Amino acid sequence: MRLYDYFRSSAAYRVRIALGLKGLACERQPVHLLRDGGEQRAEAYARINPEKLLPALQDGPHTLSQSLAILEYLEETHPEPPLLPAAPADRAWVRAMAAQVACDIHPIANLRVMQYLEREIGATAEQRSQWTAHWIGTGFTAIEARLRDDGRSGLCCFGDTPGLADCCLVPQVFNARRVGLPMDRFPALVRIERHLAELDAFRSASPALQADAE
Amino acid sequence: MRLYDYFRSSAAYRVRIALGLKGLACERQPVHLLRDGGEQRAEAYARINPEKLLPALQDGPHTLSQSLAILEYLEETHPEPPLLPAAPADRAWVRAMAAQVACDIHPIANLRVMQYLEREIGATAEQRSQWTAHWIGTGFTAIEARLRDDGRSGLCCFGDTPGLADCCLVPQVFNARRVGLPMDRFPALVRIERHLAELDAFRSASPALQADAE
Numbered sequence: 001m002r003l004y005d006y007f008r009s010s011a012a013y014r015v016r017i018a019l020g021l022k023g024l025a026c027e028r029q030p031v032h033l034l035r036d037g038g039e040q041r042a043e044a045y046a047r048i049n050p051e052k053l054l055p056a057l058q059d060g061p062h063t064l065s066q067s068l069a070i071l072e073y074l075e076e077t078h079p080e081p082p083l084l085p086a087a088p089a090d091r092a093w094v095r096a097m098a099a100q101v102a103c104d105i106h107p108i109a110n111l112r113v114m115q116y117l118e119r120e121i122g123a124t125a126e127q128r129s130q131w132t133a134h135w136i137g138t139g140f141t142a143i144e145a146r147l148r149d150d151g152r153s154g155l156c157c158f159g160d161t162p163g164l165a166d167c168c169l170v171p172q173v174f175n176a177r178r179v180g181l182p183m184d185r186f187p188a189l190v191r192i193e194r195h196l197a198e199l200d201a202f203r204s205a206s207p208a209l210q211a212d213a214e
Numbered sequence: 215m216r217l218y219d220y221f222r223s224s225a226a227y228r229v230r231i232a233l234g235l236k237g238l239a240c241e242r243q244p245v246h247l248l249r250d251g252g253e254q255r256a257e258a259y260a261r262i263n264p265e266k267l268l269p270a271l272q273d274g275p276h277t278l279s280q281s282l283a284i285l286e287y288l289e290e291t292h293p294e295p296p297l298l299p300a301a302p303a304d305r306a307w308v309r310a311m312a313a314q315v316a317c318d319i320h321p322i323a324n325l326r327v328m329q330y331l332e333r334e335i336g337a338t339a340e341q342r343s344q345w346t347a348h349w350i351g352t353g354f355t356a357i358e359a360r361l362r363d364d365g366r367s368g369l370c371c372f373g374d375t376p377g378l379a380d381c382c383l384v385p386q387v388f389n390a391r392r393v394g395l396p397m398d399r400f401p402a403l404v405r406i407e408r409h410l411a412e413l414d415a416f417r418s419a420s421p422a423l424q425a426d427a428e
Contacts, residue, residue, distance in 0.1 A: 050359040051314065062303040068282070068317065069309035076302040088290040089276040095283035100265065102313075103282065107321045116348065121337050134330065145264040 001026040004048060004056040006033045006040075007210035010106055011067040012055035013171035016210075018071050020201030021162055022078045026057075030212035033111060068102050071164055083163040094158050097146060097165035101172045105139035109175075129179065136176050140186050143169070147188035155195045162196060170196050174207065215240040218262060218270040220247050220254075221424035224320055225281040226269035227385035230424075232285050234415030235376055236292045240271075244426035247325060282316050285378055297377040308372045311360060311379035315386045319353035323389075343393065350390050354400050357383070361402035369409045376410060384410050388421065 003019070005012040005028045019026050031054055032039045039045060040052050049056040049065045057064045059077075064070050075083050084091045107113070109132045117123040117131065147153045157165035173193045176183065183190050196202045207213055217233070219226040219242045233240050245268055246253045253259060254266050263270040263279045271278045273291075278284050289297050298305045321327070323346045331337040331345065361367045371379035387407045390397065397404050410416045421427055 050363070051318075051356040053318070059303075062306070064303070064306045064310065066310035066313040066317070068313050069306045072309055073302050073306040076305065088287050089273075089278070091290065092276070092278045092283045092287040095286055096278065096280035099280040099282050099316075103280070103317050103321050104265075104267070107317050108327060113322060116345075117335070120344070120348075121331070121335060121341055123335050127335055130334065131330075134334075142265040149264070 002029055002058040003027070004029050004031050004045065004054060004058075005210070005212075006031055006054055007207040007213045009033060009054040010110070010171040010175055011053070011102075013174070013205060013207065014067045014102075014167045015055050015057060015070050015074075016205035017162075017167045017170065017201055018074050018083060018164075020205050021081065021083065021167070022074055024074070024078060028211065030210075032212070067168075068098065071098075071167060075164070081161070083167065085158055085163070090152065090158065093150070093152060094163055094165045097143060097157055098168040100139055100143050100146075101165075101168040104142075105136055105172055106175075108135045132179050133181055136172070136179070136181055137185075139172075140176070140181075140189060144186045144189050147192065153188065153192070156192060162199060162201070166192070166196055166202075169193065170202055216243055216272040217241070218243050218245050218259065218268060218272075219424070219426075220245055220268055221421040221427045223247065223268045224324070224385040224389055225267075225316070227388070227419060227421065228281045228316075228381045229269050229271065229284050229288075230419035231376075231381045231384065231415055232288050232297060232378075234419050235295065235297065235381070236288055238288070238292060242425065244424075246426070281382075282312065285312075285381060289378070295375070297381065299372055299377070304366065304372065307364070307366060308377055308379045311357060311371055312382040314353055314357050314360075315379075315382040318356075319350055319386055320389075322349045346393050347395055350386070350393070350395055351399075353386075354390070354395075354403060358400045358403050361406065367402065367406070370406060376413060376415070380406070380410055380416075383407065384416055 003015060003026050031045055040054055046052055051065055055067060057070050064073055084094055114128055117128055152158050154160040156162045170193055217229060217240050245259055254268055260266055265279055269281060271284050278287055298308055328342055331342055366372050368374040370376045384407055
């Protein structure tokens with residue numbers, strides 16, 4: 001397998017964690033999101049993934065895109081250890097938390113949106129910083145309520161075993177810390193993130209440890 | 215089952231289509247996204263779904279949120295007719311298209327983001343209109359390439375049977391038409407949407423036919 005990846009891409013980071021949890025070897029092919037106007041927009045990468053977004057995963061003859069779809073694919077093709085619980089309602093609970101990050105936080109505050117806000121809307125640095133803090137804060141508030149009020153979370157988002165929601169949560173916390181969002185409003189979330197950070201799959205997937213880290 | 219719904223909510227519309235495709239009866243509970251500052255933000259609904267977003271689905275003792283998670287839940291609990299193909303790589307292909315809509319288009323141009331752009335950033339009506347056209351256009355361009363260049367699409371996004379990607383695509387096309395986006399750049403997408411619009415599950419889920427339609 002080959003993962004088209006960038007050390008700081010939040011969506012690619014999710015897949016790196018899942019590959020680690022599954023114990024799967026995967027070659028990394030870095031695609032620099034900022035160099036030369038974004039290597040993901042260049043013809044060479046557009047032939048791999050016409051969406052011009054990271055990540056993409058090549059597995060034999062198949063080229064897959066969209067991190068949530070890739071995570072589900074890894075779960076179906078390499079079921080052990082599972083990233084989702086057994087009962088449908090629990091699976092939905094975990095998938096909903098993954099979607100809270102992957103649909104309701106990350107896309108609104110990612111690189112291309114911030115670039116558009118600056119260039120096309122003329123948003124100031126302060127407005128852009130507040131934008132990021134607002135959307136991550138809104139999403140984390142809802143996730144914190146879920147983790148705090150539902151008996152299903154434990155050392156990890158669901159129980160004590162890392163899974164799909166954890167793969168999405170940790171990269172988003174990395175982003176939040178990077179933009180300086182105060183995390184003390186989210187004690188349950190921080191407790192889980194601290195536990196996960198110690199696990200091999202999460203540590204080895206962290207941006208700072210990737211070969212293309214700057 | 216009970217669906218907390220709003221006739222024009224794109225994410226709820228996806229679930230209405232899936233319920234129709236599965237032939238499942240479901241009571242609708244309208245939650246008005248604009249009345250009184252948004253009924254989804256009021257205490258009564260926050261007790262159902264602390265995310266304060268639509269849709270939510272109650273199924274016996276379970277309350278589920280996030281449309282993608284709900285669609286997967288319906289697929290797991292009511293497998294016939296399937297919304298996903300059998301082979302993992304094909305399932306990933308369909309899920310990726312669903313995510314192209316549900317992660318990379320809809321969250322960036324939905325109501326709460328447009329409200330924030332206006333109130334906090336001071337974006338003009340023209341800038342907001344361009345914002346919507348830009349993000350829907352960017353996403354539809356990538357989906358059009360996928361539908362055009364991959365042999366897997368047919369009368370529907372995957373083959374000739376409606377599924378998960380179709381549930382997401384049709385509500386997004388509804389939104390695009392509503393904001394006046396020219397659709398002639400997306401012939402494959404429009405061809406599929408026209409076919410789907412004739413099917414019972416899609417027609418009966420359309421916003422104009424809901425009891426709370428205005």
